[in-house]
Amino acid sequence: MDEPALILLRARDPDALRSVVTEHGRRLYRAARGMGLSSTVAEDVVQDVFVTFLETLDRFEGRAQVGTWLFGILHHKALERRRSSARDDLNEPVDTVFEAQFDERGHWARRPLGPDRAFDARESAAAIAGCLDALTGQRRDVFHFRQVEELSAAEVSKITGLSVTHIGVVLHRARTALRACLEAKGWGRSR
Amino acid sequence: MMTCKDVSTLISTGHLEERSLGRRLAVRFHLAMCRHCRAFKRQLDLLARAARASVASSEPAADFEDRLTDRLSGTRTGSGEPRS
Numbered sequence: 442m443d444e445p446a447l448i449l450l451r452a453r454d455p456d457a458l459r460s461v462v463t464e465h466g467r468r469l470y471r472a473a474r475g476m477g478l479s480s481t482v483a484e485d486v487v488q489d490v491f492v493t494f495l496e497t498l499d500r501f502e503g504r505a506q507v508g509t510w511l512f513g514i515l516h517h518k519a520l521e522r523r524r525s526s527a528r529d530d531l532n533e534p535v536d537t538v539f540e541a542q543f544d545e546r547g548h549w550a551r552r553p554l555g556p557d558r559a560f561d562a563r564e565s566a567a568a569i570a571g572c573l574d575a576l577t578g579q580r581r582d583v584f585h586f587r588q589v590e591e592l593s594a595a596e597v598s599k600i601t602g603l604s605v606t607h608i609g610v611v612l613h614r615a616r617t618a619l620r621a622c623l624e625a626k627g628w629g630r631s632r
Numbered sequence: 633m634m635t636c637k638d639v640s641t642l643i644s645t646g647h648l649e650e651r652s653l654g655r656r657l658a659v660r661f662h663l664a665m666c667r668h669c670r671a672f673k674r675q676l677d678l679l680a681r682a683a684r685a686s687v688a689s690s691e692p693a694a695d696f697e698d699r700l701t702d703r704l705s706g707t708r709t710g711s712g713e714p715r716s
Binding site for chain 1: 635636637638641644645646647650668669671672675676678679680681682683684685686687688690691692696697700701703704705
């Protein structure tokens with residue numbers, strides 16, 4: 442974002458505001474919903490994100506992509522709303538779940554089934570909603586940014602402040618937890 | 633020799649793209665030979681598609697941008713609170 446645009450935003454120029462809201466508002470709203478916030482809360486949070494964005498324009502100074510900056514604000518506000526810890530414990534039960542799928546030689550002990558015997562995408566979409574709700578805040582956000590927004594690990598690192606390596610660990614735990622949750626619903630069950 | 637656990641961990645963490653060409657080729661070779669790891673990868677792909685489909689249905693009201701712009705027009709730096 443260039444300096445003239447920042448000046449217009451500082452002055453709350455309606456056209457400049459509309460432009461930034463039109464470009465990023467719906468994507469932020471969908472991300473807030475994807476992070477587990479209700480429709481009412483999501484709308485409030487998106488407004489809050491833009492208010493914070495306008496208040497911190499001097500710090501922004503065009504250094505980052507506007508979308509990345511806004512997602513960073515959203516991530517912190519979503520964590521606050523859910524009162525989730527930003528930390529993930531180093532040893533989690535979900536790691537044991539993943540380890541238990543392999544034998545001592547690193548081969549599959551519980552073989553995953555292909556999608557032909559798993560749910561189809563539509564069934565999975567319905568089933569996954571409850572499983573996403575069960576994810577802890579950091580896992581849910583990283584899964585959303587990496588898998589739904591399809592952002593790179595480097596971009597998600599800028600948004601969350603986590604290292605690229607840690608983002609991989611969190612994504613892996615999120616995927617393991619989601620697979621376990623969906624398997625409990627009959628998705629991709631090993632035979 | 634990479635095991636299924638090595639391959640599935642690299643895929644699941646998303647760290648594969650940061651690995652050397654040799655390591656990435658080794659994973660491709662393993663996937664070509666191992667239907668169980670291919671099934672695992674397809675499961676992860678399906679998870680992402682399902683999550684995207686689940687989020688795609690979340691749309692705000694049609695006047696979302698209008699209301700948001702109106703509220704933001706009423707805010708001033710440092711106030712911290714939007715004015716309706």
